[in-house]
Structure formats: C-alpha cells, structure tokens
Amino acid sequence: MLHKPVKMRVQMEKCKLLAKRVVKEFGTEKITAFLVVKREWLSLHQKTCGPRHGREKLRRAQSAAKMMIPENVSTEGVTDNLRVKVLSRMQSDDITADVRRDSDILVYGSRLMRSHPDEHQALLVSQKMRDLAKLVRAAHKKDPSILGIRQCIDPNKSDTVVAAVRIVAGYSEET
Numbered sequence: 001m002l003h004k005p006v007k008m009r010v011q012m013e014k015c016k017l018l019a020k021r022v023v024k025e026f027g028t029e030k031i032t033a034f035l036v037v038k039r040e041w042l043s044l045h046q047k048t049c050g051p052r053h054g055r056e057k058l059r060r061a062q063s064a065a066k067m068m069i070p071e072n073v074s075t076e077g078v079t080d081n082l083r084v085k086v087l088s089r090m091q092s093d094d095i096t097a098d099v100r101r102d103s104d105i106l107v108y109g110s111r112l113m114r115s116h117p118d119e120h121q122a123l124l125v126s127q128k129m130r131d132l133a134k135l136v137r138a139a140h141k142k143d144p145s146i147l148g149i150r151q152c153i154d155p156n157k158s159d160t161v162v163a164a165v166r167i168v169a170g171y172s173e174e175t
Contacts, residue, residue: 077107079114085122086113086129098133102148105132131168138164 086109090096099105112125132149139146143160146152152161165171 079110082110104149138167
C-alpha cells in the first residue's frame with residue numbers, strides 16, 4: 001500500500017509537466033516549444049487526466065499528439081483532412097516541425113488536398129510541403145531574416161531564393 005500514493009504523486013507531477021510550455025523569442029516571432037514526452041508518460045497522462053476533465057481516453061494518443069500545431073500558427077486555412085491524411089503520417093524530424101510552424105505552407109497543403117482528394121495523393125502533398133520547408137531552411141541559412149515561405153516571395157530576396165533552390169536541388173556548377 002505504500003507504493004500506491006507515491007505512484008499517484010509521480011503521475012500528478014508528470015501531468016503537471018505535460019502542461020508546461022516553453023516560449024522562446026526567435027527573431028520577431030514567439031515560438032512555443034512543446035515538451036517532448038515519452039510514450040509511457042503520454043499513455044499515463046491519458047489514463048489519469050482524461051477522466052478528470054471529462055474526456056474519453058484516446059485510442060491513438062501518439063498520432064493525435066503528432067498532429068499538434070504550435071499556438072502561434074494560424075490554423076484558419078488548415079483542414080482536418082490535411083491533419084489526418086498528411087500531418088499525422090509525416091516523418092517526425094526538423095523539416096516536419098518547420099512545416100507545422102509555417103501557416104502558409106499548411107494553407108498550401110490544404111489547397112493541394114482539395115485539388116487532389118484521393119487517398120494516394122497524400123504522399124504527393126506531404127512531399128511538396130516538405131520541399132517548401134527545405135527551401136525555407138536553405139534560404140534561412142543564406143539570409144537569417146527569412147523565417148517563412150512568405151519572406152521568400154519578396155522580390156528583394158530573389159537572389160537568395162535562387163541560391164537556396166540550387167542548394168535544395170543539388171545543383172553544382174562543376175557538373
């Protein structure tokens with residue numbers, strides 16, 4: 001009986017950890033970084049905190065957690081179809097995190113999903129969104145003032161964007 005209260009206290013501390021978020025200044029934007037949670041903690045959190053707040057237990061809690069979009073991103077043009085068919089299936093890496101942070105890339109993905117509604121087209125949409133995020137990342141390395149795809153459209157930065165496209169495409173002048 002001694003272990004049960006200790007276990008419950010640890011579970012409560014873990015649930016408090018899940019609620020914490022770190023906000024960092026990145027240029028002119030605030031980026032909310034969510035805590036990375038172990039699988040065991042996520043299921044524990046679902047079991048203990050779900051009923052307490054009147055929510056049912058999610059069957060695919062990990063998949064739902066992967067689809068979370070940071071708070072500072074506008075979700076106005078993002079459809080549920082994009083979240084379920086594309087964002088939940090994307091490989092979890094830095095490029096996917098960049099896709100989720102850029103609201104313009106998400107809106108572009110939603111429009112592509114509307115024009116290509118078939119199930120097998122989700123991979124195409126995912127790849128196009130990843131390509132845009134790679135372009136933004138390469139452009140940011142050349143010019144740190146570029147934080148999203150919207151800054152890449154600026155005519156003053158066209159030389160930087162062309163150089164970034166060459167990097168992403170793997171173009172070299174020697175070959």
